[in-house]
Amino acid sequence: MAKGSKRVLPKVFVATSAIHGDGLFAGERIRKSRRIIEYKGEKIPAGEGATRSRGGEELTYIFNLSDKYDVDGSLNGNEARFANHSCDGNAYADIINNRIWFIAERDIGEGEEITFDYRLQGDEVYPCVCGTEECRGYMNDADDEVVQETLGDAR
Ligand SMILES: C[S@@+](CC[C@H](N)C(=O)[O-])C[C@H]1O[C@@H](n2cnc3c(N)ncnc32)[C@H](O)[C@@H]1O
Numbered sequence: 001m002a003k004g005s006k007r008v009l010p011k012v013f014v015a016t017s018a019i020h021g022d023g024l025f026a027g028e029r030i031r032k033s034r035r036i037i038e039y040k041g042e043k044i045p046a047g048e049g050a051t052r053s054r055g056g057e058e059l060t061y062i063f064n065l066s067d068k069y070d071v072d073g074s075l076n077g078n079e080a081r082f083a084n085h086s087c088d089g090n091a092y093a094d095i096i097n098n099r100i101w102f103i104a105e106r107d108i109g110e111g112e113e114i115t116f117d118y119r120l121q122g123d124e125v126y127p128c129v130c131g132t133e134e135c136r137g138y139m140n141d142a143d144d145e146v147v148q149e150t151l152g153d154a155r
């Protein structure tokens with residue numbers, strides 16, 4: 001890209017989601033492989049992020065950037081922090097020049113919710129309600145130790 005020119009990103013908006021609370025939606029058709037939005041927030045030491053409580057529920061806006069850092073989308077974040085998890089997401093996160101970007105994994109229609117597979121790692125199993133045929137029942141990475149220990153052969 002030429003120096004000084006600005007990448008044109010697709011329109012997105014935040015609205016009520018069928019999966020959970022608010023979600024991130026496509027404001028126009030987004031072609032496969034297109035950059036959608038940067039996941040903004042404050043860079044914090046990895047593992048130090050807190051969950052935020054809302055109505056008695058714990059929500060996490062922490063995105064793992066590297067071994068050393070996470071990005072906390074609840075601090076100076078943008079609309080990307082509303083992207084919900086799906087076990088069959090239509091986007092994926094990629095780290096480009098030390099910044100987190102959501103990229104379309106397939107063509108996304110106007111008005112479609114933009115989701116990605118959180119593949120969470122952690123101390124507990126986080127149940128998933130994405131409702132897709134691919135739903136594995138939790139938002140953790142399938143190889144996460146806690147999943148192996150907690151669900152074991154029951155998976
Ligand atoms: C980054 S927030 C996503 C935005 C959120 N829907 C809101 O209204 O603020 C992440 C939180 O949303 C919820 N969430 C997202 N996807 C989910 C899913 N597939 N199943 C269950 N909860 C989900 C979980 O509470 C998770 O900690």
Ligand SMILES: [Zn+2]
Binds near residue numbers: 086131134136138
């Ligand atoms: Zn699911």
